[in-house]
Amino acid sequence: MIEERTKLVHAFGALAELGQEVANRHNFQETIRTSLHLISGALGIMRGGVARYSRYGHELNMLAVRGLGDDFPLSLSLCLEDERQFLTNGLNPIETSHARVLPFFQVYDRSFESRRIELFVPLVIRDEIVGAIFLGEKATGETYSSYEKEIICAMGRHIGVAVAQRNLMAEIERQTAENRKLFDDLRTTYNDTVKAFAAAIDCKDKYTEGHSVRVGRYSEIIAAELEWGTAEVEGAATAGYLHDVGKLTVERKIINAPYRINAKESAELNKHPAVGYEILQPIHHPYTDVPLAAKYHHERLDGRGYPDGLYDREIPYIAKIVNLADSFDAMTTDRPYKARRQAPDVVEDLKRNAGKQFAPELVTAFLRGMLREISGDAKDKKFRRLLGREYMETEGMVPLLRKTLNEMKPTSSLTYIAASVGGDGPRH
Amino acid sequence: MIAENLSESSFENSSNTFVVHAGDYLNKLSGEKIERECKIRLEQGCKELVVDFSQTEIINSIGISILLGVIDSAENLGAKIIFSDLNAESIELFEMLGLTKHVTIA
Numbered sequence: 001m002i003e004e005r006t007k008l009v010h011a012f013g014a015l016a017e018l019g020q021e022v023a024n025r026h027n028f029q030e031t032i033r034t035s036l037h038l039i040s041g042a043l044g045i046m047r048g049g050v051a052r053y054s055r056y057g058h059e060l061n062m063l064a065v066r067g068l069g070d071d072f073p074l075s076l077s078l079c080l081e082d083e084r085q086f087l088t089n090g091l092n093p094i095e096t097s098h099a100r101v102l103p104f105f106q107v108y109d110r111s112f113e114s115r116r117i118e119l120f121v122p123l124v125i126r127d128e129i130v131g132a133i134f135l136g137e138k139a140t141g142e143t144y145s146s147y148e149k150e151i152i153c154a155m156g157r158h159i160g161v162a163v164a165q166r167n168l169m170a171e172i173e174r175q176t177a178e179n180r181k182l183f184d185d186l187r188t189t190y191n192d193t194v195k196a197f198a199a200a201i202d203c204k205d206k207y208t209e210g211h212s213v214r215v216g217r218y219s220e221i222i223a224a225e226l227e228w229g230t231a232e233v234e235g236a237a238t239a240g241y242l243h244d245v246g247k248l249t250v251e252r253k254i255i256n257a258p259y260r261i262n263a264k265e266s267a268e269l270n271k272h273p274a275v276g277y278e279i280l281q282p283i284h285h286p287y288t289d290v291p292l293a294a295k296y297h298h299e300r301l302d303g304r305g306y307p308d309g310l311y312d313r314e315i316p317y318i319a320k321i322v323n324l325a326d327s328f329d330a331m332t333t334d335r336p337y338k339a340r341r342q343a344p345d346v347v348e349d350l351k352r353n354a355g356k357q358f359a360p361e362l363v364t365a366f367l368r369g370m371l372r373e374i375s376g377d378a379k380d381k382k383f384r385r386l387l388g389r390e391y392m393e394t395e396g397m398v399p400l401l402r403k404t405l406n407e408m409k410p411t412s413s414l415t416y417i418a419a420s421v422g423g424d425g426p427r428h
Numbered sequence: 429m430i431a432e433n434l435s436e437s438s439f440e441n442s443s444n445t446f447v448v449h450a451g452d453y454l455n456k457l458s459g460e461k462i463e464r465e466c467k468i469r470l471e472q473g474c475k476e477l478v479v480d481f482s483q484t485e486i487i488n489s490i491g492i493s494i495l496l497g498v499i500d501s502a503e504n505l506g507a508k509i510i511f512s513d514l515n516a517e518s519i520e521l522f523e524m525l526g527l528t529k530h531v532t533i534a
Contacts (some may be wrong), residue, residue: 006520006521006524007524010489010521010524010525013488013489014488014489017488017489017490034456034490036493037456037489037490037493037494038489038490038493040489040492040493040496041488041489041490041491041492041493041494041496042489042492043525044492044496044524044525044526044527045493045496046496046499046500047496047500066493066497067496067497067500067501138526139496139499139525139526139527139529139530140525140526140529141526141529142526
């Protein structure tokens with residue numbers, strides 16, 4: 001009686017340790033190895049193994065073995081009859097000598113007998129076989145008592161839960177990887193579509209061919225200089241590519257007019273930001289603010305832009321980026337009524353209009369990117385590809401950019417104008 | 429050979445007998461060290477393994493399992509195992525779990 005009590009105390013100590021081991025979520029393999037040690041040590045079992053069940057392969061694959069020798073199979077297959085019987089049996093230990101009616105025990109009889117496997121415990125968790133425990137003879141040489149089988153059942157439940165959790169995690173990881181791949185494919189498709197769309201927008205305007213694509217690239221440069229994340233930089237590029245989508249509804253003769261358009265034509269053209277917003281708004285973009293960039297890319301910090309005459313902080317940040325990129329492209333490409341301006345002149349213009357039309361920190365980021373490229377600090381020659389080498393390497397550009405950057409004010413002084421002067425608060 | 433740190437497992441070797449000191453707490457960490465060393469000696473042909481428990485106060489279930497593994501390996505290779513200087517609690521535990529059927533108690 002006293003020995004039975006001591007045995008129970010020892011076994012419960014091992015059961016408690018097993019619970020802790022499973023809950024601690026160490027390395028899974030190590031947890032299973034330790035679990036096997038704990039069962040063996042709790043009841044004085046000479047050898048054994050723990051296997052995980054693959055429901056795809058219908059086989060038990062060994063995760064941990066002790067004393068089973070090199071000739072014991074590391075993978076044991078189950079037939080449907082075995083599976084059905086094990087599911088019915090649940091976690092109760094099966095005596096291998098009494099179960100030879102099942103195909104599983106007939107097939108592996110020799111292996112079990114040579115290593116004296118006496119008990120087989122199917123790990124059935126939530127009506128699913130997740131694994132199995134194989135247990136050899138006890139060091140005492142006695143048969144397993146009913147209370148020892150109950151302890152094995154309790155310990156098996158812990159191990160089964162650990163295996164089931166691991167299976168679940170593996171399934172989640174697999175599905176996450178699959179979803180990530182699907183998302184990446186979708187994003188690539190979206191980005192390719194956006195670029196194709198940008199090319200289509202530009203086709204309408206023969207004088208500004210490639211404008212949307214360039215604005216996308218400049219927006220990307222600015223966002224990258226601001227050290228935004230990859231997705232945000234892609235979002236900025238997309239906003240640039242699609243900023244003029246509203247021009248698709250503007251008459252071609254107005255867009256292509258080889259002269260300064262009149263007031264009526266100008267009013268028609270100026271509708272394109274709002275139209276662009278209407279086109280882009282219903283689309284579920286992977287990046288936020290793409291429609292807002294289209295709507296507000298002609299707004300200015302000083303409130304003199306259109307369509308809504310917003311002030312500094314009322315203008316979405318992405319729209320400020322696209323505005324700078326759009327204006328820069330307009331200044332650096334030939335138009336029917338105006339030749340492209342020289343690079344130093346453009347830099348001066350950006351500086352002069354920083355805080356009026358452009359956000360100063362964006363001008364700073366843009367010019368800093370330009371300087372890094374011209375001075376050789378940046379490997380990627382983005383500006384050179386978009387503007388041409390000669391244009392970018394105009395004499396005196398490096399000192400001019402350094403001087404301009406030194407003189408740039410970090411933020412706009414107009415930030416609070418809308419609230420203090422406008423009196424009617426922010427408009428959205 | 430005198431063990432430098434008796435709180436940890438340590439080893440001695442003389443002719444065909446290998447002595448391993450179990451340390452004060454036989455758990456997974458110390459047990460695996462002992463098991464590794466014993467298996468190496470058994471494979472090298474050692475015919476007598478002495479496990480010295482003179483400093484051992486606690487043996488947990490993992491420690492028991494590891495000792496069973498050592499016993500199994502020794503039996504397969506025809507080597508003899510001697511457990512020496514066991515305290516009363518450890519003897520009771522080993523008797524209860526059947527280890528004493530496989531080893532000589534000294």
